[in-house]
Amino acid sequence: MRGFEYSDCWVDDARLVLANAQMVVRKGGEVRTRTRAISAKRENGLWIVEAEDIDTGEKFTWQARGLVNATGPWVKHFFDEGMHLRSPYGIRLIKGSHIVVPRVHTQKQAYILQNEDKRIVFVIPWMDEFSIIGTTDVEYNGDPQKVAIDDNEINYLLNAYNAHFKKTLSRDDIVWTYSGVRPLCDDESDSPQAITRDYTLDIHDEQGQAPLLSVFGGKLTTYRKLAEHALEKLTPYYKGIGPAWDQNRGAARRRYRR
Template identity: 90%
Template structure:
């Protein structure tokens, strides 16, 4: 979508520093594979670095962060398919949390997620024994078909970068996002994103543009609600679409 709108995407490229200079941002970056250095000037900067948002304030810009971040880990286990129906299940646990059991790739079920405060490196996140036990216990409480550690095919984990609202427990921290904007004499705005999640990213993006609109002429009204993501323009119903995909590959129904 960015490329369609004329933007450039540089994967595996790390922003190393950013500073204001003469009403502009000077941004330095490095290709983590080749070591190639980049330097850009920009009229504005968006710090949307997820779990590293505060770290980039500290190490990349040497500015005080307006908010703290709490990393909350969510882990999942993948097991052989536990039910034949197409629907997912929502399991209500005694701790007032819910756990999902979701069909995946016909052969498997995903069970998750957990909610655990995380203090480590976001790049090194992984499931803990206590989380495995928690998910197995919640599942086994609700299903006749019981699972054990031996049934686990795979596990995966991620961290949610939540804005620190000083809540006592991970479950109580708001899942909403916070946008902070700061400029220097009306120029070189810095928009920082604290929190947010995949299910609200379009709302977040439109809200971010609303924050930036006073600084730039030509930002039009929101348009993403009616747009189709790349690969999502499916003509006809899904069965017809699947049949068209199978036909040139001679894949049986």
């Protein structure tokens, strides 16, 4: 029997998103939480965007010289319902679920399990006391806000784990589950596993004005690369947008320590 070892990095995803929002504010931008876009339309070379505070119901209207549709799993829905435009691509929602159990091994390393269906499942130490086991890869057709693990996914992850470890787990060992959806650009692949995980950017304008940049796919791992690629698409429309700056900026504030 042989194995291999490699190094990787991890990040607190919620803190990373918050850090980006804080940077936007430091650069002079405005961040509106608890706000949803209702509609957007082109008018006299501008975008007119209507939004709503989801807590108070108060509505706002903004004008913009350009619009980015980066609504994730709702990207096609906003084309259909918010802008009444035809989406250039379809979207397929692929659900990924994890189970959290009391820590199953004392080593600091994570494990990669090769499953019978040729997928891999990770067993990752988390918060000293727990292990995360995941993920699944299932086509999803429901509301992205209501995504949740199902019985088949629980059985799948438990079976994958129990096939590799002497101490087996059951449903009673699960302390928490969580799920999310990957909004993947539809490349008409037959199986969820075969759909490309890369992102697709589409830009469209009206006689050179009011560009609409739409983001299909993408994930947190490559969000900075995606953002630079998006700015490259928008550069022809705005003078002084400047060259790419992010790659050599140094994203981390602290050096990584083993």
